[in-house]
Amino acid sequence: MDKQTLIKHLNQDLANEFQAVIMYTTYSSQVKGPYRPQLVQFMQAEIADELLHAQFLADKVASLGGKPTTTPAAVPAAASAKAMLENIAAAERDAIAGYTARAEEARAAGEIGLAIQLENMVLDETGHYEETLKLLAEWA
Numbered sequence: 470m471d472k473q474t475l476i477k478h479l480n481q482d483l484a485n486e487f488q489a490v491i492m493y494t495t496y497s498s499q500v501k502g503p504y505r506p507q508l509v510q511f512m513q514a515e516i517a518d519e520l521l522h523a524q525f526l527a528d529k530v531a532s533l534g535g536k537p538t539t540t541p542a543a544v545p546a547a548a549s550a551k552a553m554l555e556n557i558a559a560a561e562r563d564a565i566a567g568y569t570a571r572a573e574e575a576r577a578a579g580e581i582g583l584a585i586q587l588e589n590m591v592l593d594e595t596g597h598y599e600e601t602l603k604l605l606a607e608w609a
């Protein structure tokens with residue numbers, strides 16, 4: 470794993486974190502139905518975590534000599550609360566897979582501190598994923 474490839478992958482992760490911030494912000498604005506208060510609270514509570522992830526990744530890209538991306542990944546459209554939660558679950562599952570792979574790449578590159586932080590982010594995203602699955606379970 471050369472440094473340029475690691476920077477490129479971290480920038481893809483950063484684009485996904487920006488996507489997560491935008492997704493939680495705009496979905497919470499639009500979500501409708503009897504569970505709106507709980508869903509707004511759930512979604513808006515995630516934003517702070519995702520912003521911390523984005524800031525960490527941007528700092529690391531810069532520290533490695535790269536330029537942090539300013540372009541988010543596209544947020545998928547969702548026409549219902551359930552579709553929003555399904556998109557959120559998919560994004561969190563992808564984030565777990567991404568950071569699991571990235572931690573291995575960081576370790577292979579000798580970036581042990583980065584690997585440990587990425588593993589902590591696996592922990593955060595796993596929490597988000599499992600809470601989302603619980604919200605989706607037994608959906609009427």
Ligand SMILES: [Fe+2]
Binds near residue numbers: 522
């Ligand atoms: Fe995140």
Ligand SMILES: [Fe+2]
Binds near residue numbers: 489594597
């Ligand atoms: Fe997350």
